[in-house]
Structures are given as structure tokens and as C-alpha cells.
Amino acid sequence: MFEPQIMSFLCKWCTSAAADLAGTSRLHYAPNPVNLRVMCSSRVDPQHILYAFKEGADGVFIGGCHPGDCHYVEGNYKTLRRVTLFKRMLDDLGIDSRRLRLEWISAAEGKKYAQVMDEFTEQIRGLGPLQLNENALMKEEEKDE
């Protein structure tokens, strides 16, 4: 069975805390996502996402606080705007935008976190391994330089 690699960026205040809660509640979920804790979901640069795909991620997950709950007031709104725009670009780059998922998961939602991880892993499993069009990606990287 195909085991997708999932790169997960979690905000320190809400979603990472939810992941901890899932742990203390001993909820079992797919082991595929590997978590990188950032101070705020708005720290995640589209470049980080693209880089993760390039390094072998089949899916990228971003977890932030619910609207209105951001520790930094409005960071999650910035994330939402970025992700919405970036999803459009992903499709253009030949990466199915469903491979990128943004969710608001609060520190109390351990159960939701576990469910979303399972769901997302299954979804990516269904999409199959990411076939990167290296040329498209290279052009994108050149643009960044």
C-alpha cells in the first residue's frame, strides 16, 4: 500500500497543542504526517510548501487557530489569504491543490486533529504519489531567485 509522506506545519498555540491533546488522550491516527512547529501559521511561506513537495512530500498540511483566536490577532487570516492564492498557483504548477490543506484546529480539538490527520492521509493516499513536473518547479524557483 502506498504510504504518503505528509509535511505538517502546526502553529504553536492551537494546532500543535491539539496534537499534544490527541497524544494525552491516546487517540490513534495515521503516522504519516511529521510535524514542524512554528510560532504562527502565518510564518509558513509558500516557498516552504513548495520546498516540501520538492523534497518528497505528497501532501502538506497547515494548522492554525480559528478565526478570531489567533495569538497574534490576525495571523491566521494572512495564512488563509496566502493559502487560497497559492492553491491556484499549485494547480498551474501541475500539483493538485488538494495536496495542500489548511485547517483551523483549536487546542481543545484533539479529536478533530486526529480525524483530520487520518482523513488527509487517506485523501493523499487516494491521490497517489506526487509526480513532480520538475521543469515547472524549476521555473518557479528561478523566478524566486
Added chain:
Amino acid sequence: MRVKLKAGPEVRKFIERVEELSGENVYACYQCGRCSAGCPVASEMDVLPNQVIRLVQMGLAEDVLHSKTLFLCASCFTCQSRCPKGIDMARVMEAVRHLLDPKGADAFGPGEIPPDLANELPQQVMVALCRKFSK
């Protein structure tokens, strides 16, 4: 008799149709009653304007569709201009009228204009009345 509140697809469809036809969010109404307070003909109505929208919220289609109120509203928009939620009651009234049985009787058809008035009524009255209150 106790009224049984239902939430099935039929009820939802009625509410959605009213919202669709009127372009108004009937759930925006918090029942302050200001539409009824300022309505020039509310005293003649069996169901007050705020009650019309309340009955729609509750999905009690029959009570609304059988109310005299639908044919008393003169679309003067006084309620609209003072509604704290910006709901255009006249549109809600018209949407509900629209949902009446199309084969049913006209509340007011051209034949009902009193003959003695026909010669003196402004044209706009006859056109407006028939547009509003007949099929």
C-alpha cells in the same frame, strides 16, 4: 391545538424559496417588531408583518399563505426604511404571494374595480393593483 414544528425538506424548501424569491435573509430578523409598529395598515392585518416573517422562520407555510395581510401590504417601504437589519418586508410579502396556488382565485382582479370608480381612478392604481394582487 399545539402547533407541531417540523424541520423536514418540505419546510426547508418553503423557507429557501421565500429567501430565493425575495432576495432577503429571513433569519436576519430578530423580531423587534418595528415593521409592524410603523406600518400604515397593520391595524387591518390578521398577521402583523413581523409575524409574517416569524411564521416563515418557523416554516409554518399554511399560516402565512392564508393570511389576509399579503393583500393589504401597499409596498410603501416604510418598514424597509426603518428595519434595523435592512430587511425589505415588501419583498418578503411579494415572495409569499408568489408562492400562492397559481390556480387560486385572484385577491383582486380587474373585474373587481367598482364600475363607478373606473372612470376616475388613475391608471397607475389599476395597473398596480392587478400586478400586485392578481395572478
Added chain:
Amino acid sequence: MKVHYYPGCTLKEKTTALDVSTREAMKCLDIELVEPEGWTCCGAEYPLTEEKIVGLAAPLRVLRQVREENGDFVITTCSFCYAVLKRANKAIKDDPLKHKRVNAYLRDDIKINALTKEKTTGFEDYNGEVRVLHLLEYLRDHVGYQKIRSRLKRPFGGLPIAAYYGCRLLRPAKDMDLGEPDDPRLFEEFLEAVGATPVDYPFKQECCGSYLSVSLPDAATEASYRVLRSARSNGAAAITVTCPLCFYNMDRRQDKIKEAFLDFPGLPVLFFTQILAWALGVEKTVLGLNQHAVPADDLFRDAPAPEVTL
């Protein structure tokens, strides 16, 4: 100067006083009124449900015709016509779906016309280009009160007159855009410009009963009574209207109001254009005063009005 003018059906039939006085007054201001060719009824009621799009075709056909005649705007006096034309015009500007569907109707209409009139002009979508102006608005923004003041032959000498807006001129405010619906100024400014004194009274924007005078006469009688009584008790010598239906309810049916409310002594009802025409020097005989049920002759005295400082 030629200006497009949409009189609407009532003005051509039952309420010619409004039409005639409008024309006479405009003549005094060197404005010639042109009616769009082949105009039809506006429909009297703006369709309030999203699905009655066909109701937009009649008013927009008229406006499209104005555009075809190279008109930038059209003026109306009847509040009902004004509301329907203005709202229909806004609707197709705001809503692409309505725009598409109404233009489909209009296109068919032109095809039929082409068959009968053997005229084959290409059809261009109507996009709401023509502005719809009420005569009050036109006087304020295009003619200017300054010009009206300079042409006054018989300034009203401060006669206290109550301006009555009724329903359609002001509401819904987001479509009509003639000022705060509960604190309007437009009509009062006009009265000041012709040398009358506008009377402030709390019923200027309340409903006169509208077409309920046919289907529920008692309710309309009471509604009109409240307006007339409020105007009178605040010192008005007359009340002035823009709408033939308001006129019908308050003037033609005033005998019924007096029957029902014995404390009401009566109040003349005037069209604002009669006031304007008279002030600009038009003779009383052409103002259509014979159409009034409540005698209003006395308000128009030929004796020179007292000097008014402007």
C-alpha cells in the same frame, strides 16, 4: 434645450393637470420636453421578486428608446413611474443575470418591431446608460434654484405649503437615493426656491394609503387623513404632491375623509408643477385647477404677491 420626458399613462388620461403644468413650467425655463417615441406603460409596480424579470422589460424598453434617441437622461414627475424606471435601471446595472434576460426580451421586441415597421437596426444591449431623474432632482441639479429664482414672476410670498413625499420618491433609499427617508430636504428646498415657506410636519414621508383606496377604502381614508391633518395642524395652507395617486387619495377622495373625520376642515392639494408654473408666470386657466375636487383657486391670486427677500 430639448430634454426627454416620460409622462406615464396617468398623466395622459386622468391627471392631465400634472402633465400640462409641467410642460408650461418648463417652457418658462426654455426647456422643451420630448417624449420617447412609442413609449408604453412602465408597469406601475417594480417587480419585487427575483423571478418576475419580465416586469423589467417595459420600463427598460422606454429607457432604451431614450438612448436610441441620444438622450442621456429622462425626467419624470409621477412618483410611481419614477420609482419603476429608476429601480429597473439600477437592477440591470447591478445584476448581470437580469441584464442578460431583460435584453433577451428587448431583442425579441425589436425583431417584432422590425417586421412591422420594416426597420432593421442592429440591436445593442441596454446597459442602464440613461439616467432617470425626477423633475425635482432635475430642477435642483440641472436647472438650479438660482435660475428659478431669477425667473420668478409671482413668488409665493412665503405661503406656508406642506411638501408631501409619500412612499415611492424616497424608499427604498438605497435605490431611490433622494435623501434620508425619514429626514428628506429635496421638496422643501424646491418650495423655498419658488418663494413659499415649507411646513415641517411629521407625516411628509408616511403612506397616503396608496391603491388600498380601491381594495380597502377605509384604511386609505385614514392614512390620507393623518397626512392632511398633520400638515394642516402644523400651519399649511396647502399640501403639494408629485404623484397622481397621492392626489387622488387626498384631493379626489377628500370628501370621504371629511365624512369619516368630522374634525378635519379640508386642505387644498396641489401638484408641485402647478406651484412652479404659476410662480414662473403661467396663467391660472391652463393649470388644470378644474380637475381639483378641493378648490385651490384662492391660492393663486393675481394680485402681486408681497415682495420676498431671497
Added chain:
Amino acid sequence: MKGQKKTKRIGVFVCHCGVNIAGVVDVEKVAKTLTDYPGVAFSTNYIYVCSDPGQQMIIDTIKEKKLDGIIVAACSPTLHEKTFQEAARLAGLNPYQIEIANIREQDSWVHVDKDKATKKAVKIIKAHVEKAVRNESLEPIKVEVHRRALVIGGGISGIQAALDIADHGYEVLLVEKNPSIGGKMIQLSETFPTLDCSQCIMTPKMVEASRHPRIKLLTYHEVESVSGFVGNFKVRIKKKPRYVDAVLCNLCAECEKVCPQIVPDEFNMGLSFRKAIYMPFPQAVPGTYTLDAEHCLGLNPVRCGKCKDVCEKKAISYEMQETIFEEEVGAIVVATGYDLYSMQALGEYGGEKIPDVINGLEFERILSASGPTAGIIRRPSDGKVPKSVVFVQCSGSRDTEKHNPYCSKICCMYTAKHAMLYKHRVPDGQAIVFYIDVRTGGKAFDEFYQRTIEEDKVLYIRGKVSKIFKDGDKVVVWGVDTLTGKKVEVEADMVVLAMAMVKAEGVGDLLRKLKIQTDIHGWLAEAHPKLRPVESLNAGFYLAGCAHGPKDIPEAVAQASAAAAKVGDLFAQKELSHEPTVVPVDEDKCSGCAICITMCPYQARTLDTERGVVVVNEILCEGCGACAAACPSGAAQQRNQTDDQIFSMVTAMMKG
């Protein structure tokens, strides 16, 4: 990726946590795998790393193996990060060189497949090694604190905040734009739900503020501008000329008697008159007359000069000038209060044109024993005692369409109080309250409301009033009772509108000068709606009272005290210490595009227009990193979470 410093020596400590981790993750295998990973100088596993022997092992190993960074692979960093940082400090290692790899909550506890969990642990630890080799040693940012506070606004909130801060032992400047402190509360008659007289409880506070040795009262002053940052603000304050020497004035009132200029009295909401030289109210603090230049005949002895001639103390001088001076403070409490929404906006309620339709504050003055009617309820038009009074709640509130969408919160209670006090004074009168909902959440509030109905027989009608108009000497109110479905009409003698509370008039300009954030209604925005309710987003600014949104007196006082306590927190430190994991600017890379400035909610970033680069006030930066993600050139890099670090962690996690 570039810039890997492989010279660092990293130690890895994998914790068993009993069987919590070791039961699922093969800890020995993990530790062994890590031994060969680039940068790792030492790798081991231990049963309880957080235990005393475990910590001692870390300390010893750091010294022995000369480690300059360590990874503790154990439970969530929220539990023991501080513990291990402290251990590292004891071993002489900078705490910012410690990384916690969470292999318990986010691995062993949530997975059952041992092989997969072990592989995942390896990835997580490798990623943290990558981060650790790139970590900088950091020291908390320190800045000196000017332990002196500015309080803007001399209402109950400002007075309370000033008193509390002064009682903490710090000096306070209390700036009030009006001639006296007291604000809105001193205008009130009696306060709900206890009905104690507002002046009786307010006046002692005002006097206390004026006598406090550490409070410098600056009435008739306005804040002109603020620069600097938390702990180090420079404030320019304008002193408006009073034309009366407050020290010399002995309140003989001779000047007032001779002044020919009559002006509507603001304190009585225009229901009575004062002179151009006046004392706002008898208990005013400071107790002095003030000459209102706007209404004076011209500050000119040739034109008038009567007040100056009659003043025996020679306290009056027409030559006084406006002056501006600068003060240094470390914290600013904003307590600028509220105003009532203008009745002009409600044309359907007469738009201020009906004399007997008044707002709630006007009714407070009519109720007040020191008010224009000496506490006898008389209506403004003819002084008659009204026999029927209608109270209209939610006037301009809860209206998303034309007015204010929010609930003004206090009107339900003060309307109940108004109706009750009216019935106490006019027992044979009729009081009718039109309401939509009655909201009485508060200590002893609902009991008060119930008493109004049960004992004082006030009629509550559920429905919003549509129209109010004058008819003869009556005021007619058109409403509806939605409970019975009856359209109702009341011929009242007087109507009191519970007007919405809105931001204080003219406060927008001040807030712009302070560069302090507000919500869309102009109320001050708090740093966090739940967790930091009395702090502004802008460090060093604190919120008190109704400037932050509608609230009643106890809430305003509580918030003022909380703000003062927060100021105390700040001043308890000689130096401010701030997390150093902020986002500075690499000036070589910065193009001055200023995108990061728009990202920052804390105004920590500004554009140096001369040099064309962004400069960062590290004290204000909270380290969210939103700017770093937005920076197109990579000039904004978060300390110890640089793009380089994130990239290398991603590589380790995906390929490790």
C-alpha cells in the same frame, strides 16, 4: 542548502519515559541511528531524562563532550523545555541551543505500529538536529523602563487607573481635556442597581486624585503627540489657557455674576445656561473658574473686561497663552470614554427637533438633585411635570443597517433605573418602556429590573418604536407589542431615548496620534479578545473604560484597576526583558518594499525613508513571523527559525 555549519557538536538524549515512549519507539535504535547523523557528536537514551539523575547526565555530558547544542527527544516542549534549558544553563550552554523533539504526544502515544513510530521519531529528531546546528545563542532583549505613567481621560476609569498606579508607588500624569475631571459619571443622578448617588461616590475619588502626592493633574490639557515605544514614550502635552489662575481663584463667583455672555451648559446637557466664565459644576476639581475663550467677548478689556475688573484676587489674565511641553513616560493608559449617538441621526424619532424627546444623559441631569430642575422631573419644553413618559431602548443600537450594530450594554439597566426613579418621583405618572430584549447580566441586575416592573408598576412593551412625532403638546409614540400582536400608540408627555454609546467625539484624531489600534466602530482594540483584554496591541498602551467599548461603572473600574496592575507589572522591572526570537532585518537584502510593515500587527517595523530600508523595534516585535513569510527578498529572517532552518528541517523530515 547553503550555510550549514557542520562545526557544531550536538548531543542527542532520547528519553524512554518509562514505557510511554520506549513501549512503542525503539529508543535504542533511534539513539544509535542518530550517532552517525552529521553534526551529532553524542547520542544516548535514558529511562527518565527529566529526572534529577537524567538532568545531571545532561549537564555532565555537555561539559564532558564539549557540546554546543542538545536535543532532548521526549515529551511536548510545553512540559519540560524550561527544565532542560535550565539544566543547559547550569552546564554553561546558552538556553537557545536546546531543542525539544516531541516523540511522545506527537508520536509514541498516537501510533501503534512500532516500526513506523520509530522511523517517525528518527525524522523528528534529525529535523531538530538540523535546526540546532543553525541555532544562534541569544540573550533576552533588554531595555530601560521609564517608571512613570500617563493616563489620558479623567473620567471614572482614568481616575481609578491613576489612583491605582500612584498607589503602586509610581508617578502619574492624568490628562483631561475639560476644565474638571469627573467625566460622564459625575453627570449621573443615581447608579444602578444600588441607587447610590453618583456624585456622593465620585467626588471623594476626584478629590483623592487631586491630592495624591504622586498624581499630577493636568486638566484643560490635551495630548498632542506621542513618540517612542514601551517604557520610553515621549509625550507632547498642550496646556490650554484657562485665563484664570487656579491657585489664586477663591471661587467668589463675582466674575460669573458680571459676565454678559450666556452659553448652553455642557454639564447639564444644554438644559440650562452658564456664563462664558464659569465653574463646570460645584464639585469641580480643580476648584477654579475657567474662561471659555470661544464664547468670551474677545478677551479684550476694551470690549468687555468686566470679569477682570471685578476679580479681587487678580486671578484673571487675558494674556495667558497656549503652551506645549514634553514629558517622558513608560506606559500610557487610554481612558477616553464615550459619547452618546446623536439623536439627529434618527429622523423617525424627530431628529432632535422635538424638545420633549431627550436622551438618557439629559434625563440623568433632570433626575439629578444638582441638575437644571433641582431633581424635580420637568420636561424641557414647558417645565411641566410629565404624567406619562415613554422610554425607548436600543435607539441607534443593534441596527446593522443604518446605525450601530452592537448592543450598547448599559441601556437596559439604566432605562430600568430611569423608569423606577421616575415612578418614585411621580407616583401617579405612567412609565412605559419599549424594548426588544432585556439584558440584565450582572450582579443584582435582574432583581433590580424585576423590581422595576413588580413594585414600581412600569409597563414593559416588547417591540421597537417606529415613529415619534409631536402632536399638540403631546409626543406620540408608534410602537407594537409583539407579544400580543397589537399595534400601539402612546400619547406621552416626554420620551427618553436610550441612545447608543459611541466612541467619544473627536477621539479619532487623538488615537491616530497615538497610533493605537481600534475596531471598525472606533473602540480601542485589545491585544487578545480573551487573554489580554486590558492591553493594546501596541506595547505599553493599556485600555480602561468605555473607550474600549460599552460598559457599566463597576466594569469600567475593574478594567481600570486591571490596566493599572498591568502598568505595575511593567514598572516592577527596571529593565524590560523580551524574547529575542524576533524578526530583524538584513539591511543588505532589504529593498524597502515595506510589505513586512503591512504584515505586522504590532507596528514594530517602520520604513527608514532616508536609507530605504525597514528598521525593526525589537521590543515591539512579538515574533509571529508573518513578516518573514511575506518578505520577498529574505531580508526578514526570524531568529532561530530562519528559512534556512525550516528548509533543512523539512528535508530531514521528508528524506530522513
